[in-house]
Amino acid sequence: MRSETSIRRIALEGVTVERDGRRILRDVSVDLTARRIGVIGANGSGKSTFARLLNGLVTPTSGSVSVHGLDTRRDVAALRRRVGFVFTDPQAQILMPTPAEDLALSLRGLPRTEVDARVTAALAEHGLTDRADVAASDLSGGQKQLLALASVLITQPELIVADEPTTLLDLRNAARIADLLLAQTAQVVIVTHDLELATRCDQAVLFDDGAVVVAGEPGAVVAAYRDLCR
C-alpha cells in the first residue's frame, strides 16, 4: 500500500542476491528517504546490483526491496512506470533511429498531439531541437547521454536511477548530466565513482564487498570510503 510516507522511501530489508552460487549482495538493510542519493564504492562492490534491484531488473534471492511503497518483486509493472533507469552507455538505451522518435517511444500510448508537444518541449529543453531528426548514431557521446536521460525524464518518473551516467563523458558533458540529474524534483539515485558528485547529493551510501558499510551525510560517507581505500 502506497502512502504519503512511502513516497520517496527506498527500503531494503535483509537483501541477499546470489548469482551462480556467489553472494553478490549480503544481508543489505538500508532505509533511504533523501531526494538525491549518491552510491559509491569500489569496482565489484555491488553498486550496480543495488541499482538494478530498484527497478526490478534484479530480484533479491532473499529479503525484500520496497520502492515508494511498491514491492519490487510483486509490483513490477507499476514499478517500471515509476522508476526511470539511466545506463552508463547510452547506446544500450537509445532504441529508435532519431532523437525525436526515441523521445516519442517513451510516450507510446498517449495521444499523438500530446506526444508531439512533449517531444518538442523536451528537445528544446535539452538543446536538441536542431538534432531532432538526425541519425541518433551521429550524435556526440554527450548528446547521446543527454538523449538517453531526456527519454527517461519525459516519462516524469518518481524515481530516477542512474548507473554511472557520467563515466563515459568529458568534463563538460559530465557536469551537464550531473547538474541535470541533481536539479530534478523526483528522487534520484546516482551510482558514481565521481566523489565530488556524490558529495553534492543529500545522502550517500557506501558499498564494500556486497554490503553497505555506511549511509548518511555524503561528506562523512566519502571520508569513510577514503579510509577504506588506505
Ligand SMILES: Nc1ncnc2c1ncn2[C@@H]1O[C@H](COP(=O)(O)OP(=O)(O)OP(=O)(O)O)[C@@H](O)[C@H]1O
Ligand atoms: N549476473 C551476474 N552473474 C554473476 N556475477 C555477477 C552478476 N552481476 C554481477 N556480478 C558480480 O557481482 C559483483 C558486483 O557487481 P556489481 O556490478 O554490482 O558491482 P559494482 O559495484 O557496480 O562494480 P563497478 O563499479 O565495477 O561497476 C561483481 O563481482 C560482479 O562480477
